[in-house]
Amino acid sequence: MVNGLVREKILALLRNGNYVSGEELSKKLNISRTAIWKHIKALERKGYKIEGKPNLGYRLVEKPDLLFPHEIKAGLKTKKFGCKIFHFKEVTSTQEIAKKLAIQGYEEGTIVVAEKQTQGRGRVGREWFSPFGGVWLSIILKPKIPPQHAQKITLLVAVAIAKTIRKMYNLDAKIKWPNDVLIGNRKVCGILVEASGEADRVNYMVVGVGVNINFDFRKVQPKLAETAISISQALGKKVSRVEFVQNFLVEMEKAYNIFEAGGFNQILDEWKKLSSILGCKVKIVSYKETFVGEAIDVDEDGFLLVKLEDGLIRRVVAGDVYVRKV
């Protein structure tokens, strides 16, 4: 048995927080007590706090705030999402890795997660600040849809993120079209959906989410502090990133199953209820043009409908939305 597997088994046996004797661990894993002790030391070096007491044995006191695949998988309540997890301490971009894995044929639901990204990217190639303490995660999807329906997936992911935040932390997360999730007008999550395919079908999509969790913009990136916020800032305390990932994957799988069964309208209804901009006066800045109007709806393809002052309705495929103060 390779070291990693032995350690995961030790952690599984310690997971309930009770003392487990070295003898019991040694028997169950069929290795010597000295070997057990060495593995315990190795786990401690990875950030696990394990108490060892004579006559009582070992007890797991604290887990590190790291997104180890075995931690995410422990108790993960999904069938497909997270079936395969690639974890990196530091990476250029999880999106880049996931795209390469998709090309290599990795299956739907495969995820790539990193503690830190050095070249995190948002929409249209923009930089995305990705320090230690966030959730930088990409998912491979292979929906049977034509490329022009890819936008629907962006909406679906936004719903899954907003619902996860609402359920877990009771925070009033809202969605800003097309790809941000906000807490009180500040960005808590950005979504990047990239599709690759032929004229009439998507071969694969890679969904990237960047969620600001356990860091404080005011300390680590003050210039973003006015427009961005983290979960820990909003709550006043740190949370478990592993649990966030687990809950998000469940919401994603739920929403995706509904989508695959032809229920996009249900997702769209949820999206509309969570929208921060419908009914607002907005300024739209796309790569072609800038104009103002009222965000009146999102259509069944996921595109924003904006009513101009002259009453005409414009369909916006992508762009930046600024809510105008009135």
Added chain:
Amino acid sequence: MVNGLVREKILALLRNGNYVSGEELSKKLNISRTAIWKHIKALERKGYKIEGKPNLGYRLVEKPDLLFPHEIKAGLKTKKFGCKIFHFKEVTSTQEIAKKLAIQGYEEGTIVVAEKQTQGRGRVGREWFSPFGGVWLSIILKPKIPPQHAQKITLLVAVAIAKTIRKMYNLDAKIKWPNDVLIGNRKVCGILVEASGEADRVNYMVVGVGVNINFDFRKVQPKLAETAISISQALGKKVSRVEFVQNFLVEMEKAYNIFEAGGFNQILDEWKKLSSILGCKVKIVSYKETFVGEAIDVDEDGFLLVKLEDGLIRRVVAGDVYVRKV
């Protein structure tokens, strides 16, 4: 100087077919005559036939029929297409390699070419027979277009391929919508265009072409002989694959520059003149449905317009087209 570079310089000096003395080569490259001799032997192992005569020196008699980058680059009349060439003796699929290179940031015009593919693919994941003797080539493009315009690129590539075949071999190459080039109803080339991007912009495209050149379907793959043909079969003789690639890259660059300058209509006009199906009764088989009608036109997005029997006009995004015998 690395061996590859020395050998390319020797080939460049021998390229005009005259004798060049060992002494001259030795002086120009600043290496010993023994070293020159060793490099000549290495070139012979790669398939170059080089004659060595006392007092006269070395003379290039024959080049191997291989797509070495230095052969393609020698005299290549493009600015961008072929700027960077990756060459493989055998590869799973040039398309797969090119997609990975595109993700890594390789520039527009980078090409991947292979002597043989073990997992060549056509549209919708179909197998593409790719033995030694063909041109299996993928090009990275980064057009500033929304994903729904990607189909235009398929048409553009078809025009470039058909024109190359017509100009070089005086063969009556025709285009069958969406992605085949035919000689007398048999497939001489297939085109696979894959786009990767966000809702409103393509990040990169990879254009794959598979051109049947110097092999005979009747000998190497009889089951395809009724529907596919090679250039050498059509001409009754082998041709230079290197020259084919050089000429195709020139046609591609020309057409792409016109496209980038907003001249897609010009490409579309050429396409229509080269079309094998406009005006024909056709059966369309897409992943959703099958129907028959008359192929009356291709619209400005590159989609096929088919007039049904009841007079209605259907816009076909992708599918298989079968010309019906009437």
